[in-house]
Amino acid sequence: MNGEKRVFLGLLSILIVLMSSGIFFLFYIVRSKSSILYNFLIGFVILLFSVITIILIFTVIGFLYLVYRRKNNKALNKALLLLIDMAYPFLEILGDILGLKKEKIQQSFTNVNNFLVRLRKNKYLPEELLILMPHCIQFNECKFKVTNDIDNCRRCGKCQVGELVKLKEKYGVKIAIATGGTLARKAVMDTKPKAIIAIACERDLTSGILDVKKIPVYGIINIRPYGPCFNTKVDLDEVEKAIINFTNGG
Ligand code: SF4
Structure with missing residues (x-):
């Protein structure tokens, strides 16, 4: 995998670590507070964070699967194209916080997108x-x-x-x-x-x-x-x- 794809995947991985840490932290808060409403709200946020984290993990694993297998899976390719589009704004913010040049993230995003588009091998007139x-x-x-x-x-x-x-x-x-x-x-x-x-x-x-x-x-x-x-x-x-x-x- 070339360096440009790694920037995007690296940011995705950092986001997964941050989300997972957030989930553990929220669990800790739930344990130390007793209000039912409070716990319910935190529980909802934990659920939301967990769903997003699972989707992000799926995106990284799915992408690596296609990179190393070098064979297209139509449904997975479609889902990944959608997911990288959805994740991009968050990765741009994260990259900004980490001091990464926006251009680098955009190059990496284009590279990841091109890889998925190329892998489809769709032919047109x-x-x-x-x-x-x-x-x-x-x-x-x-x-x-x-x-x-x-x-x-x-x-x-x-x-x-x-x-x-x-x-x-x-x-x-x-x-x-x-x-x-x-x-x-x-x-x-x-x-x-x-x-x-x-x-x-x-x-x-x-x-x-x-x-x-x-x-x-x-x-x-x-x-x-x-x-x-x-x-x-x-x-x-x-x-x-x-x-x-x-x-x-x-
Ligand atoms: S005529 Fe065509 S090639 Fe020449 S400068 Fe204009 S756009 Fe460019």
Whole structure:
């Protein structure tokens, strides 16, 4: 298992330890207080904590099972994708308290999500696949409006949009460039894909993956040689590999 997955699983494990300690502490309080109502309320919290802890333990064990078995289990995969989405906000808070960089947690979350999506080995028709990317991938001085229609790109080579258009033509997939979350959501609604390959920074990828519930999203973190949101790049081999994985090579 690579280091990026470990960050997410490590935080999950710490959360399990904290929840378990909380349960023991609450048991201690119940034993030392005699009020029935008080004990009832604490008992309810213990029950709630116990259920959450069992779910978290199930998530870690289930994930490790898939990692080491390298074979998909449809129901388990679906449950884990749901559970990691639910656990993410708590892990982000915990990571913050522990002084971990948010970017690290987001990278790890994307990695865990991608592992589960890849393991499904679901295949789609090229036209059912949408590649979604941010506007900052376009050369900042380019005057052609590729957000409306990517085919407006003149493939001058000053940015990678031209290369991405070539991938679109080679495999027949759909591509959309969005200037923000609202337009990204609109692109998804308009094209109705069955799977998405999303290219973005850690923050936008995480919120996109959490946002799209019903279809698999494979996240590719962009490259930012000039800082955030400016003339960004993407590993084109990684994009092509993801297309091939989703479509059987078109
Ligand atoms: S490759 Fe396309 S989008 Fe990029 S600068 Fe050239 S014309 Fe503009």
